[in-house]
Amino acid sequence: MSALVDPRLPVFTPEELATFSEFFYRHTGILFTSRKDYFVERRLAERMEATRSASFADYFTRLRFQPSGEELQNLVNLLTVNETYFYREDYQFKALVSGILPELARARPRGTPISLWSLPCSTGEEPYSIAMQILDGWDRADEFEIEIHGSDIDTRVLAEARRGVYGERALHRLAPDVRRRYFARHGTDDWRICEELRQSVEFSIVNLANPLDTRRFRGMDVIFCRNLLIYFDDLSRRKAVETLYDCLAPGGFLCLGHSESMSRMSSLFTARAFGETVVHQKPTQAEY
Incomplete structure (x- = not known):
């Protein structure tokens, strides 16, 4: 049964939706198929109302040519x-502390940086999880300067990540002792992550499809980019993976989501098994 049409929504022609979807794809790499038409229409209508645009053409002109973006x-x-x-998907965090970080540490002196990057980081659960797993699971963490970066294209979720306040659902997989160590009650129903962890992650806005955003991330040792590429088409996936490859240091590791297959996107990486997961390693200089 098809969804009922909301009579309050503006009516967009197929050509208008196609024009918008192509524009959004070029700027973000995210492709909306016709199955997402109603979802896109509702959001377009919301922004047209907020900007008091009289028509799609008026709104699209604003969208394309607004200098501030x-x-x-x-x-x-x-x-x-x-x-x-x-x-x-904590099996990858376990692989990080039991295999990936020890391997990276063997190749560098004590006191040197080890850089990790989480994108999209959403409201911060992933980079904070990385920090907690390193503190709890890697006994050499104090020997190195651990740098954790969290990036997302959505400015609202970045603000929530910096705030560090979460509801019960976000914490449902944490053991009671982990909650006690890293969280404090915030109001009646929420929890706030400790100040030390909030200060340990540097958050920034990054559009993976924009080279100007990603060029400042070079020499990363580990990149977590999980469950993002499923929203891209084949061409965007290949470009994104090549960008992530450029952001990694030689010998660095890329962790994808469990449903994302590197074999369909790129042959640049070497597949490595760590425990229950497979990650993807950029060759070292000697292997170039």
Whole structure:
């Protein structure tokens, strides 16, 4: 049964939806198929009302030519999905502390940086999970300068990540002792992550499809980019993986989501098994 049409919504022609979807794809790498038409229409209608645009043409002109890019950011915030929780797919975090970090540490002196990057980081659960796993699971953490970066295209979720306040659902996989160590009650139903962890992650806005955003991330040792590429088409996936490859240091590791297959995107990486997961390693200089 088809969804009922909301009579309050503006009526968009197929050509208008195609024009918008192509514009959004070029700017973000995210492709909306016709199955997402109603979702896109509702968000477009919301922004047209907020900007008092008389027609799609008026709104699209604003979207394309606004110098600040503020309206595009408003749409990005509405159209991106942010579903996460602490210790999601934690087998990769276990691989990080039991295999990846020890391997990286063997190749460098004590006191040198080890850089990790989480994108999209959403409201911060992933980079904070990385920090907790390193503190709890890697006995050499104090010997190195651990740098953790969290990035997302959505400015609203970045503000929530910096705030560090979470509901019960986000914490449902955490053991009671982990909660006690890293969280404090915040109001009646929420929890706030400790100041030390909030200060340990540097958050920033990054659009993976924009080279100007990603060029400052070079020499990363480990990149977590999980469950993002499923929203891209084949061409965007290949470009994104090549960008992540450039951001990694030689010998660095890329962790993808469990449903994302590197074999369909790039042959640049070497597959490595660590425990229950497979990650993807950039060759060292000697292997170039």
